[in-house]
Amino acid sequence: MTAKIKNAVVATLCGLWIFGFALWGLFEPDADISLSERRKLAQMPDFSAETLLSGSFMSDFEKYSTDQFPLRESFRRLKSVNEYYLFNRLDTNNIYLYKGYASQLEYPLKESSVENAAKRFSYIYETYLKDSGGKVYLSVIPDKNYFLAEDGGYPHIDFDEMISSLREKTDFAEYIDIIPTLDISDYYRTDTHWRQEKLEDTAKVLADGLGAELSLEYEQKKLDEPFYGVYSGQSALPLAGEDMYYLDNGLFDSVKVYNLEAQDYTPVYDLERASGYDPYEIYLSGPRSVMIIENPGQDNGNELVIFRDSFGSSIAPLLIEAYSKITLVDIRYLASPMLKNFVDFENADTLFLYSTLVLNNSETFK
Amino acid sequence: MVFSSIPFLYYFLPAVILCYFIAPKCLKNAVLLIFSLLFYAWGEPRFVVFMLISIAQGYVLGLLTERFRSKKPLARLFTAISCLISIGLLVYCKYADFFISNFNAITGLSVPLLGIVLPIGISFYTFQILSYNIDVARGTVAAQKNPIDLGAYVAMFPQLIAGPIVRYSDIAAQLKNRTHSLEKVSAGAGRFVIGLAKKVLIANRLAELINVFKASGDKSVLFMWIYAVAYSIHIYFDFSGYSDMAIGLGKIFGFDFPENFNYPFVSKSATEFWRRWHMTLGSWLRDYVYIPMGGNRVSKPRWFLNIFTVWLLTGFWHGAAWTFIFWGLFFAVLLVAEKLWYLKYLEKSKFLAHIYKLLFVAVSFVIFDSASLAEAFGNIGAMFGLGGLPLVSAEAVYNLRSYAVILILGIIGSTPLIKRLVEKFAASPKREKLLNIAEPVALVLLLAVSTGYLVDGSFNPFLYFRF
Numbered sequence: 001m002t003a004k005i006k007n008a009v010v011a012t013l014c015g016l017w018i019f020g021f022a023l024w025g026l027f028e029p030d031a032d033i034s035l036s037e038r039r040k041l042a043q044m045p046d047f048s049a050e051t052l053l054s055g056s057f058m059s060d061f062e063k064y065s066t067d068q069f070p071l072r073e074s075f076r077r078l079k080s081v082n083e084y085y086l087f088n089r090l091d092t093n094n095i096y097l098y099k100g101y102a103s104q105l106e107y108p109l110k111e112s113s114v115e116n117a118a119k120r121f122s123y124i125y126e127t128y129l130k131d132s133g134g135k136v137y138l139s140v141i142p143d144k145n146y147f148l149a150e151d152g153g154y155p156h157i158d159f160d161e162m163i164s165s166l167r168e169k170t171d172f173a174e175y176i177d178i179i180p181t182l183d184i185s186d187y188y189r190t191d192t193h194w195r196q197e198k199l200e201d202t203a204k205v206l207a208d209g210l211g212a213e214l215s216l217e218y219e220q221k222k223l224d225e226p227f228y229g230v231y232s233g234q235s236a237l238p239l240a241g242e243d244m245y246y247l248d249n250g251l252f253d254s255v256k257v258y259n260l261e262a263q264d265y266t267p268v269y270d271l272e273r274a275s276g277y278d279p280y281e282i283y284l285s286g287p288r289s290v291m292i293i294e295n296p297g298q299d300n301g302n303e304l305v306i307f308r309d310s311f312g313s314s315i316a317p318l319l320i321e322a323y324s325k326i327t328l329v330d331i332r333y334l335a336s337p338m339l340k341n342f343v344d345f346e347n348a349d350t351l352f353l354y355s356t357l358v359l360n361n362s363e364t365f366k
Numbered sequence: 367m368v369f370s371s372i373p374f375l376y377y378f379l380p381a382v383i384l385c386y387f388i389a390p391k392c393l394k395n396a397v398l399l400i401f402s403l404l405f406y407a408w409g410e411p412r413f414v415v416f417m418l419i420s421i422a423q424g425y426v427l428g429l430l431t432e433r434f435r436s437k438k439p440l441a442r443l444f445t446a447i448s449c450l451i452s453i454g455l456l457v458y459c460k461y462a463d464f465f466i467s468n469f470n471a472i473t474g475l476s477v478p479l480l481g482i483v484l485p486i487g488i489s490f491y492t493f494q495i496l497s498y499n500i501d502v503a504r505g506t507v508a509a510q511k512n513p514i515d516l517g518a519y520v521a522m523f524p525q526l527i528a529g530p531i532v533r534y535s536d537i538a539a540q541l542k543n544r545t546h547s548l549e550k551v552s553a554g555a556g557r558f559v560i561g562l563a564k565k566v567l568i569a570n571r572l573a574e575l576i577n578v579f580k581a582s583g584d585k586s587v588l589f590m591w592i593y594a595v596a597y598s599i600h601i602y603f604d605f606s607g608y609s610d611m612a613i614g615l616g617k618i619f620g621f622d623f624p625e626n627f628n629y630p631f632v633s634k635s636a637t638e639f640w641r642r643w644h645m646t647l648g649s650w651l652r653d654y655v656y657i658p659m660g661g662n663r664v665s666k667p668r669w670f671l672n673i674f675t676v677w678l679l680t681g682f683w684h685g686a687a688w689t690f691i692f693w694g695l696f697f698a699v700l701l702v703a704e705k706l707w708y709l710k711y712l713e714k715s716k717f718l719a720h721i722y723k724l725l726f727v728a729v730s731f732v733i734f735d736s737a738s739l740a741e742a743f744g745n746i747g748a749m750f751g752l753g754g755l756p757l758v759s760a761e762a763v764y765n766l767r768s769y770a771v772i773l774i775l776g777i778i779g780s781t782p783l784i785k786r787l788v789e790k791f792a793a794s795p796k797r798e799k800l801l802n803i804a805e806p807v808a809l810v811l812l813l814a815v816s817t818g819y820l821v822d823g824s825f826n827p828f829l830y831f832r833f
Contacts, residue, residue: 002802006552007548010809019380055410055411058409075822076818082818088771091768108583
């Protein structure tokens with residue numbers, strides 16, 4: 001190729017690229033959501049003298065043009081592949097891959113966050129639980145970093161320090177150690193969460209600690225669609241989809257699940273959510289402020305209140321057989337001082353069940 | 367608007383290129399001016415007023431200076447007024463609060479700060495207008511009769527917000543007559559894409575590392591050095607990448623802007639470093655400050671005073687803070703010391719020169735990046751083990767591993783190694799043909815990957831915006 005032809009090729013290719021994507025972007029209809037990132041995409045901002053002079057049009061247009069760029073997912077993937085495989089970065093968008101599992105870097109240990117969580121729990125104990133007649137328990141769910149980070153040489157928090165610090169500050173609660181029942185294979189490769197079908201041991205230990213008995217006779221059912229966890233979209237790396245299962249038995253047909261926020265009854269497994277933003281929300285419809293599970297088949301009158309994050313959604317159904325009622329409370333969405341209006345603590349046992357990820361970022365606790 | 371953004375690359379750029387090349391020759395500068403003002407207004411619409419005032423006064427006073435050239439005092443007066451307005455606007459916008467806060471600190475008074483937001487690129491276009499009016503006064507260029515042409519020169523978006531500092535004399539002829547060719551468009555596009563990749567793929571990645579360092583609670587001596595090296599490479603790729611994009615865009619529109627960098631990190635001394643770093647600023651200060659003060663053709667004490675004045679201004683130009691002044695003076699001390707004592711030894715020992723260079727580059731940019739002098743001294747002390755930090759920390763090792771390839775690419779890219787290899791490879795006609803095939807492919811790949819980073823909403827600050 002002569003220099004003259006090269007010049008023509010360079011100018012043509014660069015021109016085609018810039019003008020091609022510019023026109024494509026102009027004529028392609030705007031998308032509403034990004035399923036992989038689980039968020040709404042920015043839309044064309046209002047154009048007015050006010051938005052123009054304030055500069056908000058420009059900043060919003062930048063977000064819009066980035067969000068609505070043609071082949072956006074492919075470009076994100078190109079970036080991540082370049083970052084991870086060519087630049088040999090150990091993580092991309094804070095996600096690393098180790099032993100086939102994707103996990104998010106979570107460090108350093110935020111003492112203030114653990115203290116904040118402990119303060120919230122203490123407030124709840126002092127306000128609602130102290131004289132309620134029930135017992136109080138605490139259990140901590142390790143995130144995937146617990147099993148991967150140290151071994152893989154990734155920065156990580158000192159989990160033992162976190163748990164002992166939390167236990168010291170919440171000495172009103174009896175600690176149930178579920179960590180020995182878990183290993184990395186109990187978690188999804190591409191998601192934050194644990195797999196419900198692998199939690200029978202964990203549920204058993206938890207129930208033993210709570211003084212409850214479980215038969216744990218379930219049928220394992222598989223979702224039709226592969227599951228791409230939150231880290232799949234966040235990292236934008238080409239990660240394979242996974243099989244997703246849920247544990248079912250006849251009991252769940254009679255169990256009533258009431259969503260207090262929506263004032264609506266929902267099934268234990270909301271399978272319509274399998275094709276939504278976050279398929280993990282099939283379990284008790286995902287994180288909701290207050291969910292009440294009533295088990296008409298259990299007449300022992302035992303009640304349990306679980307303060308939980310999204311991990312709690314998948315394990316709570318496994319505990320219901322031992323209780324007449326389980327109330328799930330998420331204080332990320334409902335302020336603790338408001339609980340008296342929605343939750344009955346009288347004679348109910350209470351379990352604080354939180355993952356280390358949430359405990360290290362507890363500023364969302366209300 | 368920054369070049370390394372989706373709105374610029376895929377909305378603004380195609381629009382301006384289309385309108386520019388459709389427009390007849392007599393309207394091309396007007397198209398450039400209109401789009402340049404739009405480009406500038408995108409960041410902060412109200413600051414366009416400052417720019418228009420600067421252009422208007424430069425235009426009128428330039429004409430008056432030329433008209434009354436025979437009456438020297440009057441011509442000098444017009445030039446002085448123009449310089450005062452330009453410098454006054456710059457001082458008001460950029461330095462007023464610095465002077466007030468120092469005045470308050472000295473007197474114990476509490477004069478309220480003005481809280482002025484710095485108009486983007488004001489330091490650059492002020493210097494351009496100053497050079498125009500001074501050159502008109504000196505008679506080295508003719509005053510521009512056409513306000514659109516002068517406006518297009520000052521506001522021209524490729525070099526508006528981050529240089530290079532293009533003097534009017536550099537492009538006066540091109541404003542009237544310039545050639546457009548496929549060769550120039552191709553060279554410009556290539557240069558632009560390389561600059562974009564330098565900015566997006568290297569500078570922005572290292573900016574992330576620097577942010578990680580600053581937020582870290584696990585610092586160590588190793589981490590301090592990683593930071594110092596990363597920041598030095600980051601600022602070079604950030605600024606030189608932007609200059610590459612500016613020069614490339616200029617070429618597409620038919621202009622030849624001056625070079626701004628010439629592999630400064632291969633320098634063997636601070637003297638050489640400043641011949642290769644931000645060359646248009648260095649030459650501007652040399653021609654409009656240092657030489658008029660007498661340069662080096664004066665007594666030794668006066669010569670040192672000239673050097674210190676220029677470097678004080680260099681530091682102060684970069685920012686209204688004591689750290690920048692200290693940074694400028696740090697180089698003044700190095701330059702004087704080199705001239706007086708050890709430049710000849712550095713020139714003899716490559717090894718010594720490289721150690722010396724690594725030290726002064728790293729230290730100088732740590733000063734540059736510090737929020738205060740106390741922080742600068744603290745960081746420099748910590749680099750040399752005086753901060754009570756451990757030698758190594760887990761986070762430092764992790765980040766060194768994670769950013770090793772980017773750091774290595776940055777170090778290699780800071781040298782002429784790749785350029786020399788390409789030139790060597792292209793020595794035979796056969797291999798040159800191969801390179802001619804590889805170049806367009808490589809450019810499109812770089813454009814695609816850079817777009818990927820921009821689409822993913824990566825970290826994309828631009829350092830020289832604040833100047």
